[in-house]
Amino acid sequence: MSKGTSIDALTRIGQDIVESIMAGRFPVFDIPDRRTGNIIFDTDEQEYVIGPTSVRRDSSNIRHVKSFAQLVWVASFAKELLKNNRTSSLRDLYYSSEAFDIEFADQAESDRIVGDLECLTGLPREEFGIFPEERSSIFGRVTMQYTVKGYEGKTVDLTISPDGLPIGPALMTAEPLDCKAELILAVESGGMFSRLIETRAWERFNAVLVQLGGQPPRATRRLIRRLHKTLDLPVYIFTDGDPWGMHIARVIMSGSANSAHIRELTVPTAKWMGVTADDIVSYSLPSEPMTNADLKRLDELKNDVRYNSSEWLHHINAFKDIRMKAEQQAFSRYGIDYVVDTYLADKLP
Amino acid sequence: MTEASLVGTEFTSISVAEFFYRNRQMVGFGNPTQAVYSTIRELVENSLDACEDAKILPEINVIIRRESSDLLLIEVSDNGPGMPYQFVPEAFGKVLFGSKYGLRHKRGTFGLGVTMAVLYGQLTTNYPATIITKHGQGEANEFRLLVDIKNNTPIIEYSGPNSSHSIGTKVTLKIRGDLKRSKLRITEYLRLTSVSTPHAQITLLIDDNPPIQFGRYSKMIPTPPRISRPHPRSADIELLHHLISNNNSMTLKAFLVDTFQKCGTKTATRFLHFLSLNPNRTTESLTRDEIVRISNALRNYNGFDKPESQCLSPIGKDSLMEALNRLYPSASIKYEIRGPFEWNGHPTILEGAVVITDSTPAENPSLIRFANKVPLLYDASDDVLTLAMKRINWNRYGVDTNSQVLLFVNLCSTRIPYREAGKQSIAAIPAIQSEAELLFKTLGRAIKRESSSIRRSKRNARKMREFSKYFRLIARYGALLASVETTPDTSKLVESLFEVK
Ligand SMILES: Nc1ncnc2c1ncn2[C@@H]1O[C@H](COP(=O)(O)OP(=O)(O)OP(=O)(O)O)[C@@H](O)[C@H]1O
Numbered sequence A: 001m002s003k004g005t006s007i008d009a010l011t012r013i014g015q016d017i018v019e020s021i022m023a024g025r026f027p028v029f030d031i032p033d034r035r036t037g038n039i040i041f042d043t044d045e046q047e048y049v050i051g052p053t054s055v056r057r058d059s060s061n062i063r064h065v066k067s068f069a070q071l072v073w074v075a076s077f078a079k080e081l082l083k084n085n086r087t088s089s090l091r092d093l094y095y096s097s098e099a100f101d102i103e104f105a106d107q108a109e110s111d112r113i114v115g116d117l118e119c120l121t122g123l124p125r126e127e128f129g130i131f132p133e134e135r136s137s138i139f140g141r142v143t144m145q146y147t148v149k150g151y152e153g154k155t156v157d158l159t160i161s162p163d164g165l166p167i168g169p170a171l172m173t174a175e176p177l178d179c180k181a182e183l184i185l186a187v188e189s190g191g192m193f194s195r196l197i198e199t200r201a202w203e204r205f206n207a208v209l210v211q212l213g214g215q216p217p218r219a220t221r222r223l224i225r226r227l228h229k230t231l232d233l234p235v236y237i238f239t240d241g242d243p244w245g246m247h248i249a250r251v252i253m254s255g256s257a258n259s260a261h262i263r264e265l266t267v268p269t270a271k272w273m274g275v276t277a278d279d280i281v282s283y284s285l286p287s288e289p290m291t292n293a294d295l296k297r298l299d300e301l302k303n304d305v306r307y308n309s310s311e312w313l314h315h316i317n318a319f320k321d322i323r324m325k326a327e328q329q330a331f332s333r334y335g336i337d338y339v340v341d342t343y344l345a346d347k348l349p
Numbered sequence B: 001m002t003e004a005s006l007v008g009t010e011f012t013s014i015s016v017a018e019f020f021y022r023n024r025q026m027v028g029f030g031n032p033t034q035a036v037y038s039t040i041r042e043l044v045e046n047s048l049d050a051c052e053d054a055k056i057l058p059e060i061n062v063i064i065r066r067e068s069s070d071l072l073l074i075e076v077s078d079n080g081p082g083m084p085y086q087f088v089p090e091a092f093g094k095v096l097f098g099s100k101y102g103l104r105h106k107r108g109t110f111g112l113g114v115t116m117a118v119l120y121g122q123l124t125t126n127y128p129a130t131i132i133t134k135h136g137q138g139e140a141n142e143f144r145l146l147v148d149i150k151n152n153t154p155i156i157e158y159s160g161p162n163s164s165h166s167i168g169t170k171v172t173l174k175i176r177g178d179l180k181r182s183k184l185r186i187t188e189y190l191r192l193t194s195v196s197t198p199h200a201q202i203t204l205l206i207d208d209n210p211p212i213q214f215g216r217y218s219k220m221i222p223t224p225p226r227i228s229r230p231h232p233r234s235a236d237i238e239l240l241h242h243l244i245s246n247n248n249s250m251t252l253k254a255f256l257v258d259t260f261q262k263c264g265t266k267t268a269t270r271f272l273h274f275l276s277l278n279p280n281r282t283t284e285s286l287t288r289d290e291i292v293r294i295s296n297a298l299r300n301y302n303g304f305d306k307p308e309s310q311c312l313s314p315i316g317k318d319s320l321m322e323a324l325n326r327l328y329p330s331a332s333i334k335y336e337i338r339g340p341f342e343w344n345g346h347p348t349i350l351e352g353a354v355v356i357t358d359s360t361p362a363e364n365p366s367l368i369r370f371a372n373k374v375p376l377l378y379d380a381s382d383d384v385l386t387l388a389m390k391r392i393n394w395n396r397y398g399v400d401t402n403s404q405v406l407l408f409v410n411l412c413s414t415r416i417p418y419r420e421a422g423k424q425s426i427a428a429i430p431a432i433q434s435e436a437e438l439l440f441k442t443l444g445r446a447i448k449r450e451s452s453s454i455r456r457s458k459r460n461a462r463k464m465r466e467f468s469k470y471f472r473l474i475a476r477y478g479a480l481l482a483s484v485e486t487t488p489d490t491s492k493l494v495e496s497l498f499e500v501k
């Protein structure tokens, strides 16, 4: 999506409002409904999509007028970002609002309004230059070419820094030029990411390493998908061995209800390597008992459409049987290189 | 003026002047602070009474000048009809000489007020009182008077024409008093007087300060109340005696019919039959015991219609509301009236207004008392209106700490049962108290209705403010988004939504 179309979409919103007021009508927005009732799991695509219902936000309604104003302001904020080739974080946006007489109760509220703008325009907020604060990192033998203003045509080798490169707006919109890697290995923790860089595991497995840091930002998911699609790299996901880790993988594969209105985020063919319950048993990993929250989460996942397959149900049931969980770092019990030499070697092709 | 002699004569042999001076706290001259206030009050009330009788829009000037720390010159002048010159010395120099004993609603009652002020001034400063008054055609007259305390008679120091005085009456007194401590009371008294007498304009000038003006809030001159005959139920032994001995002897029946209201020949015949008294007996022949019997029967017989009330002159809804609206421009105000009812045969009306303001209440509700339009500023605690107010559960009517509730209540009656001659507090007569409670309850219901509608309109106003704030932002950022120069006007749309106008 080009910058021009994003600006046009925003301008159109403003024109509708101005025309409507001048004609003596209260402006309204029809926004695709993001409430659970209208979020559907598309079994063919194996991902969440938004249903056909939309909600009307009516500026004449006393209960809507505030969020209506917030939405218009977010749109104008986004337009200013685009016009000036700037980016901003969700947190920045939240704090900026005050200077414009717009009030948000908390950042959760402003994040929600940004979500409304995405739904209204059908464009992800990244298109408008709005990113979350937290950044994932990437490392591997891929050369990217920037498209952001001031860096057009410049390239970057993703092995340039031994700490990995943060995935920000510039990298997200960069085009892959050249690739020596054969797969993408996304890992949950920063510790494991550093370990794999230091031990040159990327070389050994020909992998592009991505550090997720818990549930990854959408920019990261989008980049993983882009590399997967354009370079045809298979995606492997390595997380902690618990329901939360499992779900990180599942969201990369099928998306989440929260971003059901955003396309091009998912990699349905990605593979969750583990740590599985079976791994905990077969590698005799140091583990700890699951808490009530963990067990409850397992039950929730069991009822989640995304887990409605024999493979996933097997993983869930195996955890329920052993009632134990293990972190990625648990492999260190067998020495610092064990995870690379043994575990990854077993699991990766 | 004919009634004046009626009561006056009975006291001539007693040194009433001395009696009242000794008991001056009874009549409001107990200390140097109260004395200043009472002096002004007596003078202003006399001026108002005089103007009211003559249907004149009162213009009253009050001047207070401090000649030394506690020596004050007080001068009150009015645009009233003045007074017949031959009455001036007695009216100002003789205690219990007054023209207002007639049975109608008046501020002055006792024929005491102004002479007390004269007396107090004389005893504290040794100066005579100066009265300049213009009555009818011809030149005004000036008097300088002192009171012969032992004999309760005026001493005329000077009397003669005054050609420079063109209208009304001007009274000048010197008294020793505490101006600093009475100043607030005086301004409060004048402020409240302008509420109960909205057609009066009163100007207060203290030393070289800029003048303070109270009123006028209305140009409506109230119709002067009619003088009425007493109602039979008000005939206590004293009054009956008085009425009998001051009339020529006549038949009992003729006496009743002539003297009392609501007592025609039929009623009189029936009443005397009930008492088994011969209607043709002469009043002369009645024994003391019979007079007592008749008085008791008159007061208890229930065959008399209720007393006339044309002799009453309440402030009235329009005038009171107008004054209060001017004094409390953003308050909501409701008026209620009760009566006429009677207490011991005296026709009585209670009127009240409730004023709800935004200020933070000190005391809620707070009561402002009037008797026959005279503000009562002292001795509130035992007053019948205070007692009645305290019996009301104001919380029930939504009186809380959010807004100040002021209750203005005026008791109008041909007889105000003051607790003392200082005329500051009304006695707890059960009939008055229960009517006052009923008045407060109606006012309470009005408060409840008002405060919920105030709350509603406040809420609406707040909603509209909020709404238009957000809607303006929508227009502003909408215009910014559309890259148009001018933000479209939102006021019409917002007003249409809230149906303003
Ligand atoms: N400014 C005035 N204009 C005309 N007449 C006046 C004026 N001041 C006093 N008088 C006359 O003097 C009389 C005596 O006044 P005074 O104040 O002593 O008695 P009062 O007003 O009748 O009763 P009270 O004792 O209740 O004041 C009045 O009744 C009135 O006739």
Ligand SMILES: [Mg+2]
Residues within 6 Å of the ligand: B042, B045, B046, B108, B109, B112, B113, B114
């Ligand atoms: Mg008087």
